Amino acid sequence: MLRALVYVLFSVVILIGTVAVILDVRYGGGEVFPDRSGTPQLTEGALEKVADLDFPPGNIAVSKDHRVFFSFHPEGFPPYNVAELIDGTPRPLLLADGSSPPTHTVLSLRIDQQNRLWLLDYGRHGSETPQLMAIDLNTMNVVHHHTFSSDIAPLGSHLNDFQVDNSGRYIFIADASILGLNPALIVYDIEAQQARRVLEGHDSVEADDFVPVVEGQ
Numbered sequence: 001m002l003r004a005l006v007y008v009l010f011s012v013v014i015l016i017g018t019v020a021v022i023l024d025v026r027y028g029g030g031e032v033f034p035d036r037s038g039t040p041q042l043t044e045g046a047l048e049k050v051a052d053l054d055f056p057p058g059n060i061a062v063s064k065d066h067r068v069f070f071s072f073h074p075e076g077f078p079p080y081n082v083a084e085l086i087d088g089t090p091r092p093l094l095l096a097d098g099s100s101p102p103t104h105t106v107l108s109l110r111i112d113q114q115n116r117l118w119l120l121d122y123g124r125h126g127s128e129t130p131q132l133m134a135i136d137l138n139t140m141n142v143v144h145h146h147t148f149s150s151d152i153a154p155l156g157s158h159l160n161d162f163q164v165d166n167s168g169r170y171i172f173i174a175d176a177s178i179l180g181l182n183p184a185l186i187v188y189d190i191e192a193q194q195a196r197r198v199l200e201g202h203d204s205v206e207a208d209d210f211v212p213v214v215e216g217q
Helices: 002-027
Strands: 057-062 068-072 082-086 089-092 106-111 116-121 131-136 141-147 159-164 170-175 184-189 194-198
Touching: 068 106, 106 159, 116 159
Parallel strands: 057 106
Antiparallel strands: 057 068, 068 082, 082 089, 106 116, 116 131, 131 141, 159 170, 170 184, 184 194
């Protein structure tokens, strides 16, 4: 019995060590990231706290009539993902019928020139279906919805950020590919509801090999 237990523990140690080596080879290494600190452009007095949050925020978008929307970072396990700040208090984003948008891992959101709130759901790094949704802020109805196929947003992808062009025709999405390590840009044609993946493997989207240093560690 004792010999079997020792064998199991030894096997677990070997397995953990092997996984650690694989992770270090694939995701580790690099030089220390250079110090980018400098003189602040604004004084501390220029900052104003507008809300206290129980979970870490993701991105923020402010409409022309000063409505404030933001995402709670999905990997902070918030009780709801997208919020509107109302009188300094975050409230779950609700559609006109009182329901929540059918999204789960929204990080980035933007408001375009047509007063549409766009939500980009990265689909838990491609393990679920990444999607893009637009809500008309005048009516709070969903006016556009697109799901990305696995050839556009594969397993390991991370549709991290995006911009809508001024015409409201195209959306440009950054796939940071944190897990897949295969970054690219995605160009989405809103009218045609078609997406294409570009610059995959190009040096302009590849990450530099740096080790981040945060608060001295």
